[in-house]
Amino acid sequence: MAAVAEAMHVSPSAVSQQISLLEQEVGIDLVERRGRGVDLTIAGRKLVERANRIFEELESARADMAELKKVVAGDLRIAAFPSVAAALMPKTIQTLHATHPRLEVLFEEMEPEEGMNALRSWQTDIALIDDLNVPPGLLDPSIEITPLIEDVFNVMMSPDHRLAVMETVTWQDLEHENWVMDTASSTYTRMLTDACQKSGYTPNIIARCKGxxxxxxxxxxxxxIAILPGLRARKDLQGTRICRLEPEIRRRISIAFRKGEKRSPALQVFVQCLEQHAAEIR
Structure with a gap:
């Protein structure tokens, strides 16, 4: 209830009241309490499935109309995580403002999992995701993805660090280092910890940062020291040294959108523009 309230910008009690009204209208319970939370009943799940198909048809119809008009206009909502957003979104938005002034790109920073949830709940039109946080096997059948770019992680250290003279650093080289970990994604932290443990040690994490x-x-x-994506290593790194990491960790970044909107002119021009700028830095 709290998550729905936050996503819809209303109070939890308002969400509860709306569900109660809906239950009265259909004449059957749609949610049931499970401990301190709630879960959908069988009727609730069936109603959600129907609603999803209805929304998909509405989005498909909207895309049909836009395609027939060939008008690139309106709002296009984008969710992207920080490293790819910093590398690609500024130029993409700038280009689209110049080439399609009637298209308004509305960007919100979200981690890949958040972006996928926003996409499923129609809170965004496009989500940039990676295969580390959103494995392909867990994608919703109603979501389509287009590969965008691959990214390799690097190690960041101070310029006078003992390893700073090396072009390539191994995981074993980092065994006795202090680590600062980005906690925005639990998957990211788990991935790095697993990589260290495969090399025979547990990282000594002295700091956990969200920014x-x-x-x-x-x-x-x-x-x-810290591990950071190659896309993030492109700028704002004064006072640091970046080295390649071996064995490398690579992630695939993709563009995700609802299948019914694939023919939308606004979505198409955004994807084309984003792919163009990704190709420039690949």
Whole structure:
């Protein structure tokens, strides 16, 4: 209830009241309490399935009309996580403003899992995701993805670090280092911890940060090392040294959207523009 309320920008009690009204209208319970939370009943799940198909048809019809008019206009909502957003979104938005002034690109920073949830609940039109946080096997059948770019992780350290003279650093080289970890994604933390454990040790994490600004400050002062995506290593790294990491960890970044909207002119021009700028930095 709290998550729905947050997504819809209303109070939890308002969500509860709306569900109660809907239950009165259909004459059957749609949710049931499970501990401190609630779950959908069989009737609730069936209603959600029907509603999803209805929304998909509405989106498909809207795409049909836009395609017939050939008009690139209106709002296009984009969800993307920080590293890919910083690398690609500014130029993409700037280009689209110049080439399609009637199209308004509305961007919101979201981690891949958040973006997928927003896409499923019609809170965004496009989500940029990666295969580390959103494995292909877990994708909703109603969601289509287009591959965008591959990214390789690097190690970041201070310029006077003992390993800074090396072009390539191994996981074993980092065994006795202090680590600062980006906690925005639990999958990211788990992935790095697993990679260290495969090399025979558990990383000594001395700091957990949600934002890159603090991570960079800790690294530049020599307090710790950090692992960061190659896309993020393109800018704003004054006072640090970036080295390649072996064995490498690679992720595939994709564009996700609802299948019914594939023919939307606005979606098509955004995808084309994003792919163009991704190709420039690949």
């Amino acid at each position: 890159f600004e603090v991570t960079r400050a800790l690294v530049s002062e020599g307090c710790a």
